[in-house]
Amino acid sequence: MQVVIRDEPSMNLLGLLLRTRLENATGPIEGEVEVVAGAMHVALRFRGDAVEVMRGDSRTGEPPKHRARIEGTLSALLDCARGRGVVRNFVTRAIRVGGDPRLLFRFARALGTL
Amino acid sequence: MLSRDARTGGDIALRLVNRFGGDRVVTDRATRALYASDSTENEPHTPRAIVYPKSVDEIRALLEIAREARCPVTSRVAGLNVGGLAIPAEGGIVCDLSRMNRILDVNRSEQYALVEPGVTWGDLKERLAAAGDEFVVNYPLAPPETSVLACCLMDGLGTLTMRYGSMGEWVNGVEAVLADGTVVRTGAASVSPVWFSRGPLPDLTGLFINFQGTTGIVTKLALQLWPKRRLRERVIVPAYEWAGAFEFSRRIARTGLFDECGGFSWPAAKMLFGVAVPVGRAPAEPAIFFAVDVSADTHAELALKRAILADTIRGVRALGFHFDAPLDVNALIAASPGFSQFSDLPTRLTFLIDNPGGGLTWIGAYGPMSTMEEAARDGFCVMARHGFPPLLVTRPMKGGHYAVMRFVETFRRADPADVARIRALHAELVEVVLDAGYIPYKLPPSLVPAVMRRMDPGARDLLQRVKAAVDAQHILNPGKLGF
Known part of the structure; x- marks a missing residue:
């Protein structure tokens, strides 16, 4: 997937961490997903085989309204991104999701989590 | 102070070639330029020649030529110290020690490795793995092609520093050639055939640690090893x-x-x-x-x-x-x-x-x-x-x-x-x-004055006297500690 990071020098570490996983992800996906780790927010705007990564705060302009949301500790998100401990992290609520389930499913599948 | 001979080249290069052979003395402009600077902001200085000795006797011969011409000598291996310490004096000689690269001993009983200056962290890691992988050393956050000995002498740090201290503390002893050609051995090895510790005699090893190449050219160093946990x-x-x-x-x-x-x-x-x-x-x-x-x-x-x-x-x-x-x-x-x-x-x-x-x-x-x-x-x-x-x-x-x-x-x-x-x-x-x-x-040489200004005057004076005692002509890496 083609990844564009908006205002890369000021991108937070969560966005930078997600970059490689997104580059290896397979599309197409359409929609907006918000990822939250602790207090770090990233907004992902998927358009087919491309994704734009934005900081989820106001510094880089108004983030898009998201249709799905994933929130968790950095540790749990990293585990899930590797496809490890997915069930455990959901059961213990180390990872919480909300919004469009079909978009969440496609996002998880694209990242190889499922 | 450089002699006219050192400034202009004169016959120094010729004498070096006669002693070491043309393949181990380099004087071409492009190579000298490579040795003139490092990654830092420190002022570049172009050497007159680069010499690649292979033994202690050859280092003594190099220093004899340098003494006679009053030409500065700077030791170097990888040149990646990020302090400008391997930048030579203008018109000086670089003593590139990368070809003295033997691991002379991995002593399993007393737990040390005896290395020459050209041994790199990559070499040592490979050797320890081949020798049963039972020891670890204090690997620095540096490329594998950097010198173990140089890192120890400059008192760097690494992955076991929190537990055992900076690299200077890992040294059991050294062999070094002084400016006058004297070869000295320090630590336990000054008496014993085994390089087992820094003491219990007066700590002459300290004369070569953090002196930034100004007191001698170190040709062997015993580095402590520690057991590798499973x-x-x-x-x-x-x-x-x-x-x-x-x-x-x-x-x-x-x-x-x-x-x-x-x-x-x-x-x-x-x-x-x-x-x-x-x-x-x-x-x-x-x-x-x-x-x-x-x-x-x-x-x-x-x-x-x-x-x-x-x-x-x-x-x-x-x-x-x-x-x-x-x-x-x-x-x-x-x-x-x-x-x-x-x-x-x-x-x-x-x-x-x-x-x-x-x-x-x-x-x-x-x-x-x-x-x-x-x-x-x-x-x-x-x-x-x-x-x-x-x-x-x-x-x-x-x-x-x-x-x-x-x-x-x-x-x-x-x-x-x-x-x-x-x-x-x-x-x-x-x-x-x-x-x-x-x-x-x-x-870095540019920061020496700031440190020396705050140093205890007695200590500062003692440093000068130590330098005068081991390198009266000031030919070893001049300027790197304010002398």
Whole structure:
């Protein structure tokens, strides 16, 4: 997937961490997903085989309204991104999701989590 | 002072060629230019010739020629010390020791390796693995092609520094050639055939550590080895406040249970992920990441240490500081393969060494644990004023007896304005670290006066007298310690 990071020098570490996983992800996906780790927010705007990564705060302009949301500790998100401990992290609520389930499913599948 | 002969070349090159042969004396302009500078802002100086000795006798012969011509000699292996210490004097001779690269002994009983100057961290790691993989050494955050001996003599640091101290403390003894050609052996090896310790005689080894190549050319060094534990894991602990980070650092060191607790501030993490010049810390982003190494012989021991790490984190959280749970470094590598540069040392930190501007420099200083906050706060202020992000590497040393604070900058080496900016920054930064009780190591020549001004006059005078005693003509790496 083609990844564009908006205002890369000021991108937070969560966005930078997600970059490689997104580059290896397979599309197409359409929609907006918000990822939250602790207090770090990233907004992902998927358009087919491309994704734009934005900081989820106001510094880089108004983030898009998201249709799905994933929130968790950095540790749990990293585990899930590797496809490890997915069930455990959901059961213990180390990872919480909300919004469009079909978009969440496609996002998880694209990242190889499922 | 250089002789006319040294300044103009005269017959020195001819004499060197006659002694060493044409294949081990290089005088062409392109090669000399390669040896004239390093990655730092320090002034380049072009040597007259580069000589590649292969033995102690050849080093003695080289020094004899240099003495007669009063020509300066600078030793060097990889030239990656980030202090300008291997930059020769203008018109001097570079003594490139990379061809003296034998590992003479791996002593399993007394646990040391005896190495020549050209032995690299990569060589040593390979040899230890081949010899049964039962020992570890203090691998630095440096490329594998850098010299073990040089790193020890410059008192650098590495992955076991928190437990056992800086590299100078790992040295059991050396063999060195003085400027007059005398060969000396220090430490236990001055009496015993076994290089088993630094003592119990007067510590002459210290005459060659942190003297920055000004007292002799070291030709052998005995480096302590430590048993390799059966299990090892590295976790990354993100901390969100500086004060909390330093408190964590102090507490983890005092447990005496962990091998390493190296802290890297947020710009380092961003650069690792490909951001050439990070411009600011995003809201709610960790301030610093600690790489904590845990080793053990049994799974029960490992589990206990993990529990103590978790307990230490809980303790600093209870003070109101925000810490994430430890991240498995393998998970980070899976998410971003660039992180592997932090997992297996020695390592080439490409985001620093191969940065687009080509310039890499720092002020690294050892100092009290009690003033880490002050040093960081004031150092970051100065860095910000000069337009640099707060790129810091820090760790407790030797069980928390002291700490290192290394303020790192990348810059455009080809841009005189950027070089001037670095020099102005360092002129201020050195005073900041000294004010906090810290003392720079791998001291760049330009910062020597600032340190010497604060040095006890008696100590300063003694240094001068020691130098005069071992190198009366001042031909060994002149200018690197103010003499």
